[in-house]
Amino acid sequence: MGKIAFLFAGQGAQYPGMGKSLYENSPAAKAVFDTAEAERPGTLQQCFAGTKEELTKTSNTQPCVFCVDLAAARALEEAGVHAKGAAGFSLGEVAALTFAEAFADDAAGFSLVTERGNLMQKANEENPGAMAAVLKLSNEQVEKICSEFPQVYAVNYNCPGQLVAAGVRSEMEPFCTAVAEAGGRAKMLAVGGGFHSPLMRKASAAFEILLEQFGMKLPAFPVYANYSAKPYESSFTVLLARQIENPVRWQQTIEQMTADGFDTFVEVGPGKTLSGLVKRIVPQAVILRADTFEDVKTVADSLKG
Structure with a gap:
């Protein structure tokens, strides 16, 4: 060991x-x-x-x-x-x-x-936010989807096949929809803000x-x-x-x-x-x-x- x-x-x-x-x-x-x-x-x-x-x-x-x-x-x-x-x-x-x-x-x-x-x-x-873990997509795919929203960011590079995004609350639901349309899965996290963004x-x-x-x-x-x-x-x-x-x-x-x-x-x-x-x-x-x-x-x- x-x-x-x-x-x-x-x-x-x-x-x-x-x-x-x-x-x-x-x-x-x-x-x-x-x-x-x-x-x-x-x-x-x-x-x-x-x-x-x-x-x-x-x-x-x-x-x-x-x-x-x-x-x-x-x-x-x-x-x-x-x-x-x-x-x-x-x-x-x-x-x-x-x-x-x-x-x-x-x-x-x-x-x-x-x-x-x-x-x-x-x-x-002051800036209400939320976070979602994205599964089944590459980091590059997630980063591209994030770039399509003014205030959504790729934040936690957790492991292969899992990247967390953070953003303003108003943009997180449409972001999750975009993830699903790209073939991925987004899971909202039990946190109280858009951290690391x-x-x-x-x-x-x-x-x-x-x-x-x-x-x-x-x-x-x-x-x-x-x-x-x-x-x-x-x-x-x-x-x-x-x-x-x-x-x-x-x-x-x-x-x-x-x-x-x-x-x-x-x-x-x-x-x-x-x-x-x-x-x-x-x-x-x-x-x-x-x-x-x-x-x-x-x-x-x-x-x-």
Whole structure:
């Protein structure tokens, strides 16, 4: 076996009750949630008892998913599983960087992702948007269809045969119709905005200013940036801020990690979206996931030592 990487889940993976078993069974995970609750009262209630609608609101989704991501990673570490590298999908990148000690502490990372969610929520209120995953078409075909609409953009390059588009709400339904007419299939995503597109420009600029105030340092191990698909080495704030208004290069990220010797990927946090994408990108990789405490025990039994 080569190197182990943790992959931190992003927006859209949230579900009511997420993280509860981690909180109840892992001291390390509980510490993450308790820090979040102290910074943002009500976070525990939203994670453990919030409705689907409540969790879909961006200002709630981001801090809550961050907590489950980081708690799962800490529970794995507590169980003896140690990552040599990491990547996170969109907001998951903030959790990955927090886990890799790029910020002062967990509270700083949580504060950043909370403000990121607020900024992106505000940007969406000013420019209401939506996102759809497009299947069964090539990237070039999707990019061409996007170009036919004034405010629809190809944004998340997820895996072979899947590219996510973002745009203003009024254009997404006709965009999905155009996809179907071209022989593809479009599936609307459970997110609260047109992320990773120019609709998020104001949020990106404001977040860069905030990052400058908080400060970042080189992660303790390689963390791969969505913006460049390469490890953070410099221009920290630019990479993380520009990610908000630019495409997530997930397929390129996993391909780069594989080239760098990672062959075991553990998805940490809610859902199984990233596991499915990695399977499409690198079929030969070992792919595991840690969402619940039972998952953590299963992964630990497979990998620790």
